[in-house]
Amino acid sequence: MVDIPYTPADLRAEAARQHFELTQDPDHMGVGESMGTEAVPSTDRTRTWEQLLPYDADDGRAYSTATDAIYDLIGEAANLSSWAVELGADGLEPSETAITVGGAEQPVARIHLAFESGVSHEMRSGLIASINEAVHAHIRSARSGAPQPPRS
Template sequence: MTDRPYTDDDLRAEAARQHRALTRTADLVVVGDQMDQETVLSTEERDEPRTWAELLDCEGDITPAYEDAQEKVHHLITRAADVSEWAVNLGAAGLTATTSMGWYVSSTNGWDIAVQFAHRPQIRPGIRDEIESAVRLAVERVLREHGLTPRGLDTSS
């Protein structure tokens, strides 16, 4: 029993609610401001990494290409799957999300099934890799048993 009139679960529920609300109400202008000087991931492997502003030629003035990218990022943020509760609980437990796996089964619009892992930093990489491999094989086995052909396996860390 604590002297607080609320529980840790109440705090996590409120954090998850606000996380979701902040994501769903992301301001388009703020999204653009946050993109402006960030390096575009795909350009980091090139000789000259470039920011969104540099890549889309909008230093000082917003171009249609930049505005289009900004709107697409905003759409991805506001339409993202609600994993707020899961994310808050992972943080509260001291876990880090590290690996995502997705399978195409019948859809042409992206993954039909996805699994994401989270672990404590102290988990040895070999153990983590073994667990992830077992889950990957189990999901594929179940899909095949139901006459579905997993394809487009996408794994990223």
């Protein structure tokens, strides 16, 4: 038997480091090429970026502006690489639903959840609703200065 001089945690840490490194210098041309045939969510996914911002309309200026904005968002993204690697290693799936806490203009916090693939939609929804309720009850309590009893 071979004595392995590293741990599973070492592998996860290196995977997270490399995952993050991949986001640090995205290929600008690749960003534009990759988005072209993707459906734009706000169009109910009925139009692609190329259809929404046709090159012929303005010699590609609007498409280029969108590409630049996406490139910048990738570069400014929070380093969640460790979280992503740990989720994958644990077989968890991130939920598209997030709990946002804070003001109308700027969130103070955002809670993202991940679940085992076998967790039902009803269970996920119930957990998200319960966590959301608990977080907002805590905020109301903190703002009023009076502790609120836990609900059962």
